[in-house]
Amino acid sequence: MGKVAVAFAAAAVVAACSVAAVMVRRRVKSRRKWRSVVEILKELEEGCDTPVGRLRQVVDAMAVEMHAGLASEGGSKLKMLLTFVHELPKGTEKGTYYALHLGGTYFRILRVLLGGERSYLDVQDVERHPIPSHLMNSTSEVLFNFLAFSLERFIEKEGDGSSSQGVKRELAFTFSFPVKHSSISSGVLIKWTKGFEISEMVGKDIAECLQVALNRRGLDMHVAVLVNDTVGALSLGYYHDPDTVVAVVFGTGSNACYLERTDAIIKSQGLLTTSGSMVVNMEWGNFWSSHLPRTSYDIDLDAESSNSNEMGFEKMLSGMYLGDIVRRVILRMSQESDIFGPSSSLLSEPYALRTNSVSAMHEDDTPELQEVTRILKDLGVSEVPLKVRKLVVKVCDVVTRRAGRLAAAGIAGILKKIGRDGSGGITSGRSRSEIQMQKRTVVAVEGGLYMNYSMFREYMDEALVEILGEEVSQYVVVKAMEDGSSIGSALLVASLQS
Numbered sequence: 236m237g238k239v240a241v242a243f244a245a246a247a248v249v250a251a252c253s254v255a256a257v258m259v260r261r262r263v264k265s266r267r268k269w270r271s272v273v274e275i276l277k278e279l280e281e282g283c284d285t286p287v288g289r290l291r292q293v294v295d296a297m298a299v300e301m302h303a304g305l306a307s308e309g310g311s312k313l314k315m316l317l318t319f320v321h322e323l324p325k326g327t328e329k330g331t332y333y334a335l336h337l338g339g340t341y342f343r344i345l346r347v348l349l350g351g352e353r354s355y356l357d358v359q360d361v362e363r364h365p366i367p368s369h370l371m372n373s374t375s376e377v378l379f380n381f382l383a384f385s386l387e388r389f390i391e392k393e394g395d396g397s398s399s400q401g402v403k404r405e406l407a408f409t410f411s412f413p414v415k416h417s418s419i420s421s422g423v424l425i426k427w428t429k430g431f432e433i434s435e436m437v438g439k440d441i442a443e444c445l446q447v448a449l450n451r452r453g454l455d456m457h458v459a460v461l462v463n464d465t466v467g468a469l470s471l472g473y474y475h476d477p478d479t480v481v482a483v484v485f486g487t488g489s490n491a492c493y494l495e496r497t498d499a500i501i502k503s504q505g506l507l508t509t510s511g512s513m514v515v516n517m518e519w520g521n522f523w524s525s526h527l528p529r530t531s532y533d534i535d536l537d538a539e540s541s542n543s544n545e546m547g548f549e550k551m552l553s554g555m556y557l558g559d560i561v562r563r564v565i566l567r568m569s570q571e572s573d574i575f576g577p578s579s580s581l582l583s584e585p586y587a588l589r590t591n592s593v594s595a596m597h598e599d600d601t602p603e604l605q606e607v608t609r610i611l612k613d614l615g616v617s618e619v620p621l622k623v624r625k626l627v628v629k630v631c632d633v634v635t636r637r638a639g640r641l642a643a644a645g646i647a648g649i650l651k652k653i654g655r656d657g658s659g660g661i662t663s664g665r666s667r668s669e670i671q672m673q674k675r676t677v678v679a680v681e682g683g684l685y686m687n688y689s690m691f692r693e694y695m696d697e698a699l700v701e702i703l704g705e706e707v708s709q710y711v712v713v714k715a716m717e718d719g720s721s722i723g724s725a726l727l728v729a730s731l732q733s
């Protein structure tokens with residue numbers, strides 16, 4: 236071999252070695268990056284951990300806070316609001332009634348026809364529309380004009396057949412925000428939640444705002460009741476099954492109500508109702524306890540929200556927020572490793588990942604996780620390897636599992652407060668026989684998250700059995716109430732007329 240050839244061969248060896256070295260370095264680096272992503276997942280799992288012992292602490296805290304909220308105004312983060320609903324529909328109601336429901340994402344209008352027996356409930360013309368986003372920070376006049384206009388169109392479509400001439404149409408207004416009631420048909424807005432921000436409406440009577448808007452349009456409709464969506468769900472639950480005493484909504488936001496004895500509502504001493512009880516709107520979204528497993532993602536989400544330091548429970552378990560918690564985890568993973576490819580500005584955008592996409596990824600059963608690929612691509616993250624897509628599914632699982640399990644703890648907390656959890660509640664003075672005699676209890680549940688996200692439902696059901704135990708949980712029936720908040724409110728109007 237000539238000198239030139241030797242030098243050439245040596246150079247080739249050196250080059251090969253350095254290529255190999257670069258490759259090894261890259262592999263080590265990529266392994267290190269993969270490890271850092273796995274580390275983030277591990278940290279998330281630890282932060283979201285909800286062993287049954289911790290859930291029981293949340294149960295106790297919920298029951299204690301319920302007591303405190305009933306004892307005095309401002310006594311707890313749970314407002315425990317009076318609804319002035321003390322009789323629930325029985326099934327004998329008759330007539331045609333309307334409901335308008337303003338949720339966090341959708342508004343719904345429907346009509347129900349009742350024939351005087353439980354089996355004769357005809358739900359007609361259910362309209363569901365997304366709330367135009369500009370309304371969420373408009374003015375009360377713009378918002379209520381829009382609602383009145385929508386009702387007018389609904390009524391125009393029905394022709395003359397549905398309401399007797401000259402008789403006012405009776406309307407239920409289901410309003411999914413905290414209201415301080417002065418009667419079943421009046422109450423003022425306490426604060427907005429779920430991203431709504433029309434500050435001049437705080438303190439205004441909601442039913443009156445709607446009635447004025449209806450009158451302005453010359454609509455012959457009477458706002459007969461103003462109810463929280465949970466109260467609507469409870470009403471429908473009770474109509475079908477009188478063992479229904481609790482209702483919970485998992486939609487854009489989350490809230491619960493239940494039937495309470497009036498003598499337990501200490502802050503309203505002297506409150507008398509014919510039934511001896513009243514539905515209490517807990518506004519449980521604002522529940523807080525140091526036992527809740529909180530991560531840095533929750534803290535950041537809260538700090539950047541329009542209602543920071545409020546609705547801490549809701550921010551861990553409702554449809555508006557789950558997607559954003561998952562997005563924040565993926566964003567951090569993408570910042571600490573290039574495993575997600577070049578950085579995506581979309582991924583940094585608050586609420587860019589919706590909770591329906593989380594459930595779609597979580598429940599993606601294609602072998603290549605095509606749905607995950609598609610959703611990540613929409614977020615500006617393309618061509619991530621399968622193992623990374625699996626990791627994203629795991630993140631969805633951790634966040635939703637925590638949500639479902641906390642939801643169960645919340646429900647068990649209410650059951651504890653009313654002595655239906657098999658422990659006899661937290662008040663003393665119950666006899667042993669009372670403690671041991673377990674009553675059948677139905678919990679009505681509704682909302683888009685619960686109805687459409689089966690893994691959330693499964694985690695909730697599983698945790699409820701874990702908390703209550705096999706025996707007691709046989710007496711607790713969770714029933715889905717599709718459109719319960721709207722239908723049930725219309726039933727409530729009917730029950731007031733009969």
Ligand code: ADP
Binds near residue numbers: 342553554595683
């Ligand atoms: P609203 O809160 O306006 O009363 P819904 O009760 O229908 O309306 O809840 C809508 C919310 O439910 C959506 O904003 C979303 O967060 C959640 N949701 C709807 N569909 C799904 C789904 N397939 N998977 C997960 N969450 C869903």
Ligand code: MG
Binds near residue numbers: 338339464484682
């Ligand atoms: Mg709702």
